[in-house]
Amino acid sequence: MIRAENLWKKFGRHEALRGLSLTVPEGSSYALIGANGAGKTTTIRVLMNILEAERGQATVMGMDSRRLSPRELAQIGYVSENQEMPASLRVGEYLDYLRPFYAGWDRDLEGSIVRHLGLPLERRIGHLSHGMRMKMGLACALPFRPRLLILDEPFSGLDPLVRDEFMESLLPQADEMTVLISSHELSEIEGMASHVAYLDEGKLLFEESMSDLSARFREVHVTLDREAAAPGRAPAEWLNVRASGNVLMFVDSLFSEERLGAAMGSMNGAVRNVDAKPMGLRSIFTALARSRKG
Amino acid sequence: MVWHILKKDWKLMGRMAAGAALLYAMRVVFSLRVEPRMGRMTPAFDLQYVLSTLSLIAEVLVVALVVQKDAIAGLRQDWLVRPVKRTDLLLSKLAFVVLLVQGPVLVLDVVEGLAAGIGPGAVLAASVWRSVWMLGTLLLPVFAFATLTRNLMEAVGAGLAVTLVFAMFQSATMNTGASLLASSGIGWILSSMQTAWLLAGVAAILGLQYYRRKVAAARWVGGLAIAAAVAMQFVPWQQAFAIQAKLSSKPSAANGIQVRFDKGVRNMRMYGAEDDRITVAIPFVFEGVGLGERLIEDRVSARVIEANGKVTSLNREWEGRSIGFSGNFEAGLLMTKDLVGRLKRGPARLELELYLTLAQAGEEARMAAEGSALIDGIGRCAAWKDFVASEVEVNCRVPGKAPCAYWELEDTTGRAFVRRFSCTSDYAPRLMGVGNGAIRWSHQGLPFEFGPKIGDPLAEAADEQKLKGAQVMVQVYRAVDHFTRQVVIPDFLLNDAR
Numbered sequence: 060m061i062r063a064e065n066l067w068k069k070f071g072r073h074e075a076l077r078g079l080s081l082t083v084p085e086g087s088s089y090a091l092i093g094a095n096g097a098g099k100t101t102t103i104r105v106l107m108n109i110l111e112a113e114r115g116q117a118t119v120m121g122m123d124s125r126r127l128s129p130r131e132l133a134q135i136g137y138v139s140e141n142q143e144m145p146a147s148l149r150v151g152e153y154l155d156y157l158r159p160f161y162a163g164w165d166r167d168l169e170g171s172i173v174r175h176l177g178l179p180l181e182r183r184i185g186h187l188s189h190g191m192r193m194k195m196g197l198a199c200a201l202p203f204r205p206r207l208l209i210l211d212e213p214f215s216g217l218d219p220l221v222r223d224e225f226m227e228s229l230l231p232q233a234d235e236m237t238v239l240i241s242s243h244e245l246s247e248i249e250g251m252a253s254h255v256a257y258l259d260e261g262k263l264l265f266e267e268s269m270s271d272l273s274a275r276f277r278e279v280h281v282t283l284d285r286e287a288a289a290p291g292r293a294p295a296e297w298l299n300v301r302a303s304g305n306v307l308m309f310v311d312s313l314f315s316e317e318r319l320g321a322a323m324g325s326m327n328g329a330v331r332n333v334d335a336k337p338m339g340l341r342s343i344f345t346a347l348a349r350s351r352k353g
Numbered sequence: 354m355v356w357h358i359l360k361k362d363w364k365l366m367g368r369m370a371a372g373a374a375l376l377y378a379m380r381v382v383f384s385l386r387v388e389p390r391m392g393r394m395t396p397a398f399d400l401q402y403v404l405s406t407l408s409l410i411a412e413v414l415v416v417a418l419v420v421q422k423d424a425i426a427g428l429r430q431d432w433l434v435r436p437v438k439r440t441d442l443l444l445s446k447l448a449f450v451v452l453l454v455q456g457p458v459l460v461l462d463v464v465e466g467l468a469a470g471i472g473p474g475a476v477l478a479a480s481v482w483r484s485v486w487m488l489g490t491l492l493l494p495v496f497a498f499a500t501l502t503r504n505l506m507e508a509v510g511a512g513l514a515v516t517l518v519f520a521m522f523q524s525a526t527m528n529t530g531a532s533l534l535a536s537s538g539i540g541w542i543l544s545s546m547q548t549a550w551l552l553a554g555v556a557a558i559l560g561l562q563y564y565r566r567k568v569a570a571a572r573w574v575g576g577l578a579i580a581a582a583v584a585m586q587f588v589p590w591q592q593a594f595a596i597q598a599k600l601s602s603k604p605s606a607a608n609g610i611q612v613r614f615d616k617g618v619r620n621m622r623m624y625g626a627e628d629d630r631i632t633v634a635i636p637f638v639f640e641g642v643g644l645g646e647r648l649i650e651d652r653v654s655a656r657v658i659e660a661n662g663k664v665t666s667l668n669r670e671w672e673g674r675s676i677g678f679s680g681n682f683e684a685g686l687l688m689t690k691d692l693v694g695r696l697k698r699g700p701a702r703l704e705l706e707l708y709l710t711l712a713q714a715g716e717e718a719r720m721a722a723e724g725s726a727l728i729d730g731i732g733r734c735a736a737w738k739d740f741v742a743s744e745v746e747v748n749c750r751v752p753g754k755a756p757c758a759y760w761e762l763e764d765t766t767g768r769a770f771v772r773r774f775s776c777t778s779d780y781a782p783r784l785m786g787v788g789n790g791a792i793r794w795s796h797q798g799l800p801f802e803f804g805p806k807i808g809d810p811l812a813e814a815a816d817e818q819k820l821k822g823a824q825v826m827v828q829v830y831r832a833v834d835h836f837t838r839q840v841v842i843p844d845f846l847l848n849d850a851r
Binding site: 161 | 429430
């Protein structure tokens with residue numbers, strides 16, 4: 060559905076994208092995660108032809124992103140916290156305005172989304188709260204049943220209740236389309252993402268399916284029969300290695316029972332107990348971010 | 354989708370557009386309330402200018418805002434991610450400007466002209482032309498400029514910066530040859546070239562912005578277009594005048610006109626010592642100017658070549674004077690005191706190039722000195738006797754610009770006792786005279802001597818009898834030929850100048 064190859068983008072001296080490549084499979088829910096300034100929004104803007112990359116190429120639905128025409132855009136839903144909609148129009152008026160641009164606009168679906176999100180059709184967009192504006196963005200992005208839905212930080216600044224309403228409106232359609240979502244709200248993403256890509260300083264560090272990611276990350280606590288110390292030359296896949304009392308702790312980013320067993324075996328019988336717990340996306344993200352900082 | 358987008362913009366901007374139109378409508382109302390008898394210095398007259406300026410500012414703001422409702426520059430606009438055809442977007446914005454910003458102005462101009470009693474053909478032509486001119490020289494450049502900025506603050510800031518740089522440049526070049534062309538009768542050639550160039554820049558910017566969203570490149574194009582338009586001020590006078598000559602309606606009409614330096618006509622005079630310079634008036638005689646014809650001096654360029662080979666170019670004191678019926682004419686040349694001193698001590702060669710225009714009179718028209726009439730070629734005029742100012746004042750509502758005209762005040766026997774020739778030396782096509790409306794005011798005073806007052810040397814004595822039943826005669830003069838004549842004075846000496 061989306062393929063980006065070697066994208067480079069500079070803002071002044073700051074390199075926002077540094078040779079970024081990624082592939083979003085059709086039908087997937089693809090999450091872009093990364094710290095602030097990692098390049099998530101820039102990537103999405105390049106894919107949507109809002110920004111032009113200095114180097115590299117991206118295709119969206121088989122079309123060069125720089126040549127996205129109304130035909131492709133009629134199949135792409137886009138919701139962003141930065142979206143500027145005409146403040147002095149009423150919610151209903153803006154929906155009326157958008158409808159004719161989309162051949163596949165489903166008025167019944169629009170009605171049910173508007174009702175579910177509790178959008179006040181008579182209120183001016185400029186008078187909506189941030190949460191309401193995000194809901195409005197979603198209500199403008201779903202009724203034409205897009206093949207591709209792009210969500211750029213959709214949960215930013217939303218309270219948990221609004222997040223739930225947002226997700227409840229989104230999920231019934233999620234199976235019918237490809238979703239590209241960038242967010243800091245990893246707990247929300249975890250429930251829906253089938254693929255995850257981790258960006259750092261304009262580069263893609265990895266992209267893989269959620270199941271593979273969950274399988275390879277483990278939070279490991281090794282209890283020793285003596286005072287633990289962080290090994291001077293720990294394996295590269297061990298992140299954030301630290302010791303506390305007789306417990307050695309680290310995040311194994313390439314977990315397999317055999318590899319870990321072999322590693323423990325090399326500790327000369329000092330290992331009393333090994334506890335390798337599966338990690339949530341938030342923990343993985345935190346571990347990766349800390350290891351990058353460290 | 355053009356109308357669909359237009360309707361959306363009307364919902365967003367309709368009130369502002371209506372406000373701008375309302376300001377203009379108020380200007381029209383005040384303009385129509387100006388009593389011709391009251392002359393120009395009435396509150397209604399001044400107010401219409403204020404309202405005209407305000408409506409112009411409002412129009413500019415509306416244009417900038419309607420463009421920025423779907424801004425091209427910036428990354429957050431919702432339309433960027435919608436299936437909106439760029440052509441539809443551009444056309445809808447242009448339609449808004451033409452139909453909803455300039456459209457009401459056009460209608461109001463027509464209403465004003467018709468209500469003033471001017472013929473519908475002349476009113477429609479002047480109104481359409483003014484609207485086209487306003488679109489080409491103001492609203493479309495503002496439109497293009499607005500696409501380069503993300504919001505009104507940015508647009509206003511950038512606009513002020515450009516205006517400031519432009520004003521500084523104008524100030525720096527005020528006393529150079531550049532300003533002569535702009536303020537002369539052929540200045541319209543310069544402004545037409547600048548407008549054409551600006552429109553080419555507008556087209557390039559809109560193409561780059563709406564079809565490729567190349568904001569940085571479009572900003573460069575905008576800057577270069579403005580810089581090039583400003584630099585056009587330095588188009589040489591000779592080339593511009595040659596274009597004007599090619600456009601003459603009767604290109605050979607002035608073939609028989611000769612000019613010669615005639616020291617015998619009157620002595621050369623020196624006057625107006627200003628700073629380090631003195632004006633020296635050089636007398637000429639023109640021959641071959643027929644009845645019903647007048648010459649207008651557009652420019653005199655001169656250079657002095659002294660015995661030692663030193664060449665000095667001289668400026669004229671002013672441009673665009675009408676040369677009298679007698680054919681006598683003085684060209685006032687500005688010289689430094691040093692040069693005057695040298696020319697008093699020894700002769701030098703003086704070469705002059707005279708740029709001239711021949712104007713021919715049209716039909717005579719008459720109206721009562723206290724009445725009103727529709728005068729062909731001018732417009733709706735009203736005359737009244739102002740005994741306080743000792744003049745017959747003629748105020749005309751003119752579609753387009755006021756033409757050159759010869760005015761007489763005639764007594765009941767048809768004898769003229771006041772004569773005036775008024776000409777602003779502007780050879781632009783008549784409709785190109787764009788003012789604060791399509792209909793402009795033109796004022797002509799015909800002073801007479803009445804009672805014990807310090808007289809105007811050009812006015813004749815008049816009494817109640819003469820003024821009773823007096824008529825105003827007017828003849829419109831049209832420029833028919835633009836030509837040059839060279840005069841060389843081999844031994845120019847100022848030893849007998851006074």
